[in-house]
Amino acid sequence: MVSRSSKRRGVLIGVMLSAVIGGTAQSAIAAPVRDAGDQATPFRKAPMRSTEQEIARALSASLRDPQWRGQVRAAALDTEDVDLQALAGRTAAPEGKNLFASVSAADRRIAGLKGLPASTGSLLRVRLGAPSMRSHLNSDVTPWIAVAAAADDAKSLTAYDSQGHAHAVDTARVPDRPLYVLDIDVTKAHRAGLKVLQKAFADKGLTSLPSKAANSAHAAAAGWWATKVTAVEVNDDQEPWFKGSAEMFSLVTGFGQDGTARVDSVDMPYLDYDGTVYYPNQILVNWSHYKYNLADVVMMEDDDGTNYRALAQAITTALLTVTDQGTYIPLVNAVLSAIPDS
Structure with missing residues (x-):
């Protein structure tokens, strides 16, 4: 053994x-x-970190669209890790369609930074921060988007709201507000x-x-x-x-x-x-x-x-x-x- x-x-x-x-x-x-x-360090070093931040801000802003926000919510409740590029690629919601090009470019950039071939495809994933958030995730709530920290002992996460404001989220406990975590498909x-x-x-x-x-x-x-x-x-x-x-x-x-x-x-x-x-x-x-x-x-x-x-x-x-x-x-x-x- x-x-x-x-x-x-x-x-x-x-x-x-x-x-x-x-x-x-x-x-x-x-x-x-x-x-x-x-x-x-608490977070991945640039430029991978900056690429994820860029997409997190764009995704949080896109959730102002009720149709797109509902599609993201349904996908997050149905699947543990949502392929963000695939979801944006098949939506008819304007905000989601606008997000597709940015996510596709970010996926290619991240693959290059990880020394992976372009054929690797989509890598960015979105998931609900914790199972306990499911009961709070309803149509009236616009979740924040948090960028996953690289270190397990990180004291806080940076999360963005739909207005583009950044918030520090304490990692010591699961927050009451539902949020999505943007991460790489490891x-x-x-x-x-x-x-x-x-x-x-x-x-x-x-x-x-x-x-x-x-x-x-x-x-x-x-x-x-x-x-x-x-x-x-x-x-x-x-x-x-x-x-x-x-x-x-x-x-x-x-x-x-x-x-x-x-x-x-x-x-x-x-x-x-x-x-x-x-x-x-x-x-x-x-x-x-x-x-x-x-x-x-x-x-x-x-x-x-x-x-x-x-x-x-x-x-x-x-x-x-x-x-x-x-x-x-x-x-x-x-x-x-x-x-x-x-």
Whole structure:
């Protein structure tokens, strides 16, 4: 069982895995390596922050239109995360139609800032701040629009009313006034980002992208050893009311059969709630890819502001400087040093 003590954004856990000869069991020791939360700022840095503020102000002003406001309300009550570009693209309400171009441009800008391809599509999402606000969300109320804070320990959020005025919202408690939170679709960005990482690693010869058919044929012919996550639990995630769902993934590093450093990304999208034990039976390490019976794993939670292209470049640059000395050399420090504190 591999466990984490916290699910806060920016927390990294370094794990060394040792293959057990003759089986698929593993021993794992997990210890906190670095917590970037101490250095985190309450909000994402510009220009991503300024882009979200721009759309938040535009959206709050657009809610003066009763027809559009009702459509946003219906969508927020029906869906946990509303695709803002899609909603604005199909409305007949003038204010919503006017908003579409701005949101589309902002989505493209955010994708670029996160190092994602233009094909990623829409990323901005709107959600009701908390379930308790549902009973207060009626046709007579014009909700404020709050921009999600990047740090879990932010003391306040900036919210805009329909007249363009900014308000500080205390994060210590759920406000009585209903408000929408404007945020980035972390799940969508995360999955697109993992593809960016995988391609960048493959381009540098740090991993391979074999077909599923090839994997199945190899396993059927010879079999292979693997380490899997049998059970995993997240404790005390400290996720505040204004945060949406988070995404976790692991970077598995070691030396490939050719003696060069290798890194594989492993998605862990099921880790949503603390106090819950998940039984994914997920393959973490395929030992046939590695020269030694040792590997390092960095488990991390995706930050909304992650630039995947920059992250991939930093990690590949760090790992390409490490050479095989004929015995296993831990690579976790090289990976952690390459990851920006933010």
